[in-house]
Amino acid sequence: MDPATIALALLSGALIGFVLGLVGGGGSILAVPLLVYVVGVASPHAAIGTAAVAVALNAAAGLAGHARAGNVKWPCALVFAGAGMLGAAGGAEIGKAIDGQALLAAFGALMIVVGTLMLRGRKGGANPDVRLTRESASYLFPRLAGYGLAVGLLAGFFGIGGGFLIVPGLIAATAMPIGIAVGTSLVVVTALGATTAGSYALSGYVDWPLVLVLAAGGVGGSxxxxLAGKRLAARKNLLERGFAAVVIAVGLFVTASAL
Structure with missing residues (x-):
């Protein structure tokens, strides 16, 4: 990589990390557009594969803090992640078989949908004590596995973490509060990102030096x-709505450019 590409990759990684630190999610959906239109990655498939590695690393880094705080329902997370990994493996294979420009157009459309859903906000459930046990498995297991498989398919196809889908999926399946759902979702994001990244890496679609540069920028950005999130905590809803508007705008640009 030349110095200009390294600088752009560092800035892109810093922006992704900054968004993740500021609003607590969503930064990974910007990774593919940044890699294609800012860093200059020529292949959309390579951009998706490289972004998937960055997504997995970011989620794994954030998971430790939530685990220490007790915000992870491990049995629920493992069932959701297990089914999701099957879906992600299948979704990645489908994504690699589709024309790159068509894949970018679909990604842009997804961004528009995600931004619209973010504008509606997220509401948590009312069962903080939910647990996957022998007694509850008869109704919790199929719900967790079903949502996990569907979310994994989308995450693998688009090379995204899918946190914006995983959190509502966990809440719908278990009625857990949003704070616990966010922490639990990081287990799933790590698993799905690693599965998608592995599939794309086996096909030669991961730029490993670029991953390192993105990760370096992401550390500083996060x-x-x-820090900014703590200062602007009172305006978190406004920040999330502003970010949702940016996601929609970028999605429109990506779709128009691809078409």
């Missing part, structure tokens, strides 16, 4: 994002 620190700044968390």
């Amino acid at each position: 620190v700044l994002g968390r």
